[in-house]
Amino acid sequence: MAVYIVMGVSGVGKSTVGKLLALQMDLLFYDADDFHPPENVEKMKAGIPLQDEDRKGWLDILARKISTWNQKGGAVLACSALKEKYRKQLQSIPREQLTWIYLHSTFELIKERLLLRKDHFFKPELLTSQFETLEPPGYGIHIDANNSPEQIIQQIMQKLNNKISRIGLYGLGVMGKSLALNLASKGVQVSVFNRHLKAVEENVAKDFAASHSNDFKFNWFDEPEKFVASLARPRNIILMVNAGKTVDVVIENLLPHLEKDDLIIDGGNSHYKDSERREKFLKKKGILFLGTGISGGEEGALKGPSIMPGGEPTAYDRIGDILEKIAAKDKNGKACCTYIGPGGAGHFVKMLHNGIEYAEMQFIAEIYHFMRFSLSLDQEGVAGFFEKWNKEMRSYLLEISIEILRKKENAEFILDKILDAAKQKGTGGWSTKAALELGVPLDTITSAVMARIISGKKEQRVKAAEIYNTKPHKKEFKKIEKSLFQAFQAEQIINHAIGFDLLKSASEEYRWNLNLSEISRIWTNGCIIRSGLMEDLVKLFRENKDENLLLHKEIVDFIKEARQDLILVITQALQAGVPMPGMSAALNYLLSFTAAQTSANMIQAQRDYFGAHTYERVGKPRGEFFHTKW
Numbered sequence: 001m002a003v004y005i006v007m008g009v010s011g012v013g014k015s016t017v018g019k020l021l022a023l024q025m026d027l028l029f030y031d032a033d034d035f036h037p038p039e040n041v042e043k044m045k046a047g048i049p050l051q052d053e054d055r056k057g058w059l060d061i062l063a064r065k066i067s068t069w070n071q072k073g074g075a076v077l078a079c080s081a082l083k084e085k086y087r088k089q090l091q092s093i094p095r096e097q098l099t100w101i102y103l104h105s106t107f108e109l110i111k112e113r114l115l116l117r118k119d120h121f122f123k124p125e126l127l128t129s130q131f132e133t134l135e136p137p138g139y140g141i142h143i144d145a146n147n148s149p150e151q152i153i154q155q156i157m158q159k160l161n162n163k164i165s166r167i168g169l170y171g172l173g174v175m176g177k178s179l180a181l182n183l184a185s186k187g188v189q190v191s192v193f194n195r196h197l198k199a200v201e202e203n204v205a206k207d208f209a210a211s212h213s214n215d216f217k218f219n220w221f222d223e224p225e226k227f228v229a230s231l232a233r234p235r236n237i238i239l240m241v242n243a244g245k246t247v248d249v250v251i252e253n254l255l256p257h258l259e260k261d262d263l264i265i266d267g268g269n270s271h272y273k274d275s276e277r278r279e280k281f282l283k284k285k286g287i288l289f290l291g292t293g294i295s296g297g298e299e300g301a302l303k304g305p306s307i308m309p310g311g312e313p314t315a316y317d318r319i320g321d322i323l324e325k326i327a328a329k330d331k332n333g334k335a336c337c338t339y340i341g342p343g344g345a346g347h348f349v350k351m352l353h354n355g356i357e358y359a360e361m362q363f364i365a366e367i368y369h370f371m372r373f374s375l376s377l378d379q380e381g382v383a384g385f386f387e388k389w390n391k392e393m394r395s396y397l398l399e400i401s402i403e404i405l406r407k408k409e410n411a412e413f414i415l416d417k418i419l420d421a422a423k424q425k426g427t428g429g430w431s432t433k434a435a436l437e438l439g440v441p442l443d444t445i446t447s448a449v450m451a452r453i454i455s456g457k458k459e460q461r462v463k464a465a466e467i468y469n470t471k472p473h474k475k476e477f478k479k480i481e482k483s484l485f486q487a488f489q490a491e492q493i494i495n496h497a498i499g500f501d502l503l504k505s506a507s508e509e510y511r512w513n514l515n516l517s518e519i520s521r522i523w524t525n526g527c528i529i530r531s532g533l534m535e536d537l538v539k540l541f542r543e544n545k546d547e548n549l550l551l552h553k554e555i556v557d558f559i560k561e562a563r564q565d566l567i568l569v570i571t572q573a574l575q576a577g578v579p580m581p582g583m584s585a586a587l588n589y590l591l592s593f594t595a596a597q598t599s600a601n602m603i604q605a606q607r608d609y610f611g612a613h614t615y616e617r618v619g620k621p622r623g624e625f626f627h628t629k630w
């Protein structure tokens with residue numbers, strides 16, 4: 001909703017500019033003169049200046065029209081509106097929805113122009129009275145009318161773009177701020193919003209805009225209505241708020257101010273089922289929704305994250321260019337952002353990204369811990385090995401772990417000062433739940449989640465350690481030095497095989513048509529799990545779409561060699577009394593996945609024994625069930 005009034009004295013070019021502006025903005029154009037009652041027209045034709053009494057009825061008509069046009073999608077009106085009191089009378093809609101464009105020029109120049117015009121009922125001598133009446137507004141957009149209409153339009157659009165934002169960003173937490181700066185640095189005009197809560201969150205949006213005013217012009221707001229009104233229609237609003245109930249509350253707050261075809265992009269770590277629910281709910285109201293995973297933490301959001309949008313393709317078409325602009329770029333310069341699929345696909349993929357992240361972090365933590373406390377390397381020693389490995393692996397998580405290992409605080413390693421009790425916000429566990437629902441094994445990710453949970457029981461662990469007198473035994477580093485790297489690489493592959501297997505199953509179950517190669521590609525940069533392996537996966541999944549990663553020829557060759565290393569490292573660690581839940585889970589998955597015969601015949605027999613649950617028989621077709629009288 002917006003109405004633009006091009007104002008100024010007669011002959012300054014209001015109609016010409018107004019018509020062009022309306023064309024440019026795809027709005028209807030109106031000329032205020034067309035709404036004069038006949039008696040006013042007569043007076044003007046006769047060269048009799050209009051009095052305020054004459055104008056009152058006319059301005060009333062216009063004020064009502066402005067309100068109607070605004071409700072119907074906006075308009076451009078050419079109207080002299082010379083006095084402040086006339087303008088006040090015309091202000092029948094909220095201030096931020098009415099933009100004044102003041103065209104100004106000199107008496108001489110306008111007189112010259114008017115004398116050339118034959119078809120106009122205005123007499124040049126009335127110009128004097130116009131200038132006498134004129135009270136230039138102290139607000140709005142001021143434009144010198146002595147340029148070509150095209151130049152004038154360009155100037156207006158430039159100024160409007162600073163006022164009307166292409167995108168709105170709701171929520172200025174760490175990620176929201178970084179994303180707003182990223183958008184602004186790409187030349188996108190952004191309106192930022194943060195609630196103003198006394199003594200809790202005060203002036204967040206205002207302070208943010210002020211602190212960056214040297215570099216960017218953010219339109220800031222702490223009232224939803226004004227925030228929404230500052231956006232170009234149809235509106236695009238990115239929510240960067242805490243996942244969960246907050247998203248619903250924010251949507252409820254925004255809804256009264258939104259219109260059909262507006263788009264909400266939820267950029268938080270929302271649960272994919274919530275995104276599906278929200279998309280359906282908003283669709284009924286004509287509002288588009290994109291559940292969009294954004295990975296890369298604070299730095300990624302600022303410099304280029306990996307972006308995973310899910311929802312209707314038309315919604316992506318609307319905003320894709322901006323998302324791709326702010327996303328990280330892959331090695332070929334292509335944006336690490338792609339349309340993922342319908343419904344909750346975007347947030348499902350982000351959830352699983354985090355699941356893979358949980359397990360990768362767990363592997364690094366386990367190996368570090370083993371090297372440090374059983375293999376007796378010091379921090380620098382571990383960092384040195386990680387550094388060597390990372391030349392090949394190019395893993396972001398390994399890269400930051402090296403820096404973490406080396407970081408000192410007051411000449412002491414900071415890692416030793418951090419309590420070993422891990423927190424989590426849910427995405428890892430959600431991945432496990434999704435896997436259970438879909439009947440897909442998710443060993444590594446699930447173990448990583450459980451490892452975080454048991455780590456949180458610090459006091460109980462300390463007590464139990466005393467009772468059991470447990471301390472890691474020393475193992476000889478030289479004996480397994482070479483195997484460590486092989487084992488670590490194998491873990492990474494197994495974890496990715498597990499993760500992508502879940503994506504494949506979800507895609508089939510929910511008919512998302514996920515493109516695994518494309519998902520790997522947008523995970524090659526910007527996100528937390530970027531690595532050399534991810535780059536290889538782009539090609540592997542492109543060539544062999546549906547195959548489990550562990551069945552790809554190149555992968556098989558590597559894993560066959562690394563399997564013994566994996567077994568060696570894990571048995572050594574377990575013998576030393578060092579827990580390896582994540583790594584063991586990877587190994588057990590591999591052993592189970594590659595075992596033609598498992599122990600499950602016993603499980604089936606037990607089930608049939610105590611509950612007559614029946615079993616399938618060797619040599620008989622699958623799906624044919626038998627029962628034994630035990």
Ligand code: 6PG
Pocket residue numbers: 269294295296297353354357423424425426427428527528
């Ligand atoms: C990312 C991260 C990000 C966040 C995780 C951490 O991709 O940028 O995954 O989304 O850091 O949600 O989650 P936990 O707090 O559960 O470890």
